[in-house]
Amino acid sequence: MLEIKGLSFSVKDEKGENKEIIHELDLKVEDNRLLVITGPNGSGKSTLAKLIAGIEKPTSGKILLDGNDITEMSITERARNGIGFAFQQPVRFKGIKVFDLLRIASGKKLKVSEACGYLSEVGLCARDYIMREANSSLSGGELKRIEIATVLARKCRLTVFDEPEAGIDLWSFQNLIRVFQALREKISDSSMVIISHQERILNIADEIAVLSDGRITAKGSKDEIFPTLIGTEAAQDVCARLK
């Protein structure tokens, strides 16, 4: 279980003044749950994701994983304690192969057959990808799926996906939804947090939290929250013509 207590985060703006992005935020993610955090652009969603992964350090407040305080832990320590993070824009590497990323993620001597398993879970034919470099020769959609495969290989207690739909085409997005649906069915003794304002992702959530100006303004079950969001910036549909 992830617990966030009184978390605040601020940065200095151009004038050198403190600008608060997250205000004394409280949030709980129970085990075996999929929580989608939505909200308008600039509401602090991605910052919150980075604070959970340790990429940003909070100005005050606490983050607990299974009751242990992880607030002061580095990115590495958090990762080793079971936090997974999928980047909004997957990082490209010259020379590092898809297999290498999966090997590093698994934290052990990975068999090729195991690596292939992770790739097929995200709908990629392993034979075509496993020895390819994770560089600019891959499309946004391909990189996104590889990013998700690396997170799967980690088998985390809690995985945070930062806007998984960003930067990919509609075709890939539809496949991505299927991947998340499959993941949703498999979570046991772990939990997932997805940052997204796409209707279709909100639709597979157990719970939805709405973030606005760095505060949680609503949180509840999907059935409770989802209807209130339709037609707002917090629940965007794909272009009507493409339906």
Next chain:
Amino acid sequence: MVELTEIQKRLIAEVADLHQVPLGAYNFRANGGLAGRNTTANIDIQSKPDGSGIDIRIKPGTKNESVHIPVVLSETGLKETVYNDFFIGADSDVTIVAGCGIDNCGSQDSEHDGIHRFFVEKGAKVKYVEKHYGSGDGLGKRILNPVTEVYMDEDSSMEMEMVQIKGVDSTERTTLAELKKGASLVVRERLMTHGEQKALSVYKVTLYGDGSSADVVSRSVARDDSYQKFDACIIGAASCKGHTECDSIIMDRGTILAVPSLEARSVDAALVHEAAIGKIAGEQITKLMTLGLDEHEAEEEIINGFLA
């Protein structure tokens, strides 16, 4: 075959991936003398009459054979210059593995300067691998100054893999190539320097024949206080294609000078050069840290991948 010492065996394993005597033709040179040689029906190796090096002759049509010519130096203060000539017969397809390992535990400099000339006949295909490696903690420097000359006849092709990852204090590598009609040359250089090492790498490739092509790509990492210079010039004197690229990671207080250049002597020469130098991207380290590596491990993975 002369019995090799453990240090010599280790050096050979580093530069030629050899853990035992290889199949096929080979010539081992250790501390300035011949340590072993084998020839085959198609590949002959002879010492030059003046003792300055060896001639390697590969018969036309030889397929899927290999030649290993590793050199090891494990005595301090040894300085040698060796001239090796390769005559590669028409339509053959061979792999040549050269490499030099120096272990210098003493206080005097050790130096090996190998001058390799390749005469690649019509339609022949060559894969050439050259690795450099240095070890030993003496004050004496480990110096390697290889010169490679490649003369490529019509429709021949050559792929050169040049690797220097560790332990060589000073190196000045010069590679000259001339290509006739339809010939193609691919060079992949991988270099890492550390400490106060200095590495200069000069390429001059002239495309004389129509349909010839050259692709010279270097990937390098400069750590600590080391210095690297990559100077590659492709000259297009016909309807040809040339590409040169230098991609480097700079770390610590390293210095990298990249000077890719092109000279077109024909309106039909299509020539391109690229160079990029930068530090390891912070987001790459962050990503690997989210996978459980610490900062140092992440850096090593990035460098190993980049130079793989």
